[in-house]
Amino acid sequence: MTQSLTLKRPDDWHLHLRDGAMLRAVLPETTRHFARAIIMPNLVPPVVTAADARAYRERIMAACPEGSDFTPLMTLYLTEDTDAEDLAAAHAEGLITAVKLYPAGATTNSASGVRDFDKVRGVLEKMAEIGCPLCVHGEVTDPEIDIFDREAAFIDRVLDPIRRATPGLRVIMEHITTRDGVDYVKSNDTDLGATITTHHLVINRNHILVGGIKPHYYCLPVAKREEHRLALRAAATSGDSRFFLGTDSAPHTDANKESACGCAGCFTATNTLSILAHVFEEEGALDKLEGFTSRHGPAFYGLPESDETITMTKGDTVTYPDQIMTEDGPVTVFDPGFPLQWQVT
Numbered sequence: 279m280t281q282s283l284t285l286k287r288p289d290d291w292h293l294h295l296r297d298g299a300m301l302r303a304v305l306p307e308t309t310r311h312f313a314r315a316i317i318m319p320n321l322v323p324p325v326v327t328a329a330d331a332r333a334y335r336e337r338i339m340a341a342c343p344e345g346s347d348f349t350p351l352m353t354l355y356l357t358e359d360t361d362a363e364d365l366a367a368a369h370a371e372g373l374i375t376a377v378k379l380y381p382a383g384a385t386t387n388s389a390s391g392v393r394d395f396d397k398v399r400g401v402l403e404k405m406a407e408i409g410c411p412l413c414v415h416g417e418v419t420d421p422e423i424d425i426f427d428r429e430a431a432f433i434d435r436v437l438d439p440i441r442r443a444t445p446g447l448r449v450i451m452e453h454i455t456t457r458d459g460v461d462y463v464k465s466n467d468t469d470l471g472a473t474i475t476t477h478h479l480v481i482n483r484n485h486i487l488v489g490g491i492k493p494h495y496y497c498l499p500v501a502k503r504e505e506h507r508l509a510l511r512a513a514a515t516s517g518d519s520r521f522f523l524g525t526d527s528a529p530h531t532d533a534n535k536e537s538a539c540g541c542a543g544c545f546t547a548t549n550t551l552s553i554l555a556h557v558f559e560e561e562g563a564l565d566k567l568e569g570f571t572s573r574h575g576p577a578f579y580g581l582p583e584s585d586e587t588i589t590m591t592k593g594d595t596v597t598y599p600d601q602i603m604t605e606d607g608p609v610t611v612f613d614p615g616f617p618l619q620w621q622v623t
């Protein structure tokens with residue numbers, strides 16, 4: 279018997295589209311199924327001002343496939359020099375939906391991020407006042423801190439102090455990877471939410487390292503122990519509206535991944551919904567999938583849910599291309615390591 283599932287059209291609350299040839303190649307992988315996405319601003323150079331965001335949005339719209347009604351939700355990259363008035367005007371106009379905080383050096387293209395959090399205090403206060411949410415890459419960069427402990431340390435050392443100092447600031451912990459992240463979100467009120475990626479529901483750190491190093495499973499924050507993956511799965515499938523999908527689909531060419539110093543990022547746009555249906559079914563929670571992909575995110579951001587739907591069906595094994603071809607070279611699609619039977623029809 280064919281099983282089918284109808285969902286409000288999903289949104290992706292954390293997405294890297296890059297620019298130029300890469301943007302043109304990866305954008306259709308998202309617009310095929312998603313209504314909207316929060317667009318990460320970590321270009322080189324980053325999207326720092328309202329003018330940058332406006333120009334980037336235009337390049338994204340120009341790259342959208344014919345007939346697509348995809349809406350990119352733009353973000354600004356927070357720096358120690360961010361102009362609070364420029365930011366507030368961009369937010370008031372609806373040009374930007376959120377602002378992204380990268381600790382300097384924490385991840386791909388984060389060199390212009392924040393070193394001294396006191397220097398952005400005024401901007402964060404302005405954001406709390408105007409209701410502009412802050413998306414956070416939550417890892418400390420202190421070389422003394424083990425890479426597997428960087429998320430937990432960030433919560434204690436940076437995030438909790440910022441939130442206490444800035445009442446009313448709405449924060450999204452992006453791509454949480456630990457039980458600590460789940461517990462911190464749950465122990466707080468409605469001003470705190472978290473995105474969870476598809477790949478962190480599937481892989482733990484063994485997948486990266488056992489039997490040979492697997493560069494396509496390397497991303498930041500790096501996948502943690504199995505107990506953390508299980509905590510993420512429980513949170514995502516719980517129906518708790520503070521947790522929602524942000525794929526963090528982050529394309530890098532294979533040449534840049536399969537390298538002596540490989541880039542961080544998993545490219546999941548192509549098969550994300552198939553993988554998520556598989557995971558939610560395994561957890562006996564297919565009825566919670568729509569909340570995670572399509573309802574909790576808009577609720578947190580104060581945006582309407584999509585009034586369109588998609589239908590997924592379960593049938594014979596579906597295959598996806600191993601790679602997406604771009605003018606810069608191939609980009610490997612995330613391999614969940616199990617056959618997929620759910621697909622969007």
Ligand SMILES: NC(=O)N[C@@H](CC(=O)O)C(=O)O
Binds near residue numbers: 542
């Ligand atoms: N997640 C990643 O491993 N990489 C992202 C950056 C980020 O989201 O931290 C990228 O831009 O490639």
Ligand SMILES: [Zn+2]
Binds near residue numbers: 499
């Ligand atoms: Zn990040």
Ligand SMILES: [Zn+2]
Binds near residue numbers: 526
């Ligand atoms: Zn990301």
